[in-house]
Amino acid sequence: MKKSADLKRLPFEAEDVLLALSERVRVARRARQLTQADLAAKAGIGLSTVVAIEKGAPTVQMGYWLAVLWALDLLQGFSTQVGQLGREEGDVALLEAQLPKRVRGASR
Incomplete structure (x- = not known):
């Protein structure tokens, strides 16, 4: 397999x-x-996946990263940081108020 x-x-x-x-x-x-x-x-994943995570392999699924962070009691700190992604001072509230409630694909 290629x-x-x-x-x-x-x-x-x-x-x-x-x-x-x-x-x-x-x-x-x-x-x-x-x-x-x-x-x-503890994380419910394979040993080879933990090895890949510790090597920084970019092909490891995000769910496995989250399971490892949970097993190490680091998930709370991580979720706090994720909540701040893309947020600038004061800009987010203004932008969120202008976003549409739904986004639909193009009709055929």
Whole structure:
């Protein structure tokens, strides 16, 4: 089976964030004195997925990242940061008020 080379390509900034997050996961796991196998079992995922997460592999599904963050008790901090994505000072409330309630595709 041919693997797509595009799956491994990320913008440099995104790659840096992914590598930093993977390092934080590795440090948090070690600080809690968990083996990779222990973390995999607690998160309900495979050992190879934990290894890929700690390497910063861009092909790991977001759900697996969230399971690992939950298993390390880091999900609350992560969800707080996600809630701030795309928010600028005061601009969001104005923009949200102007957004349509529904977005429909083009009719045929």
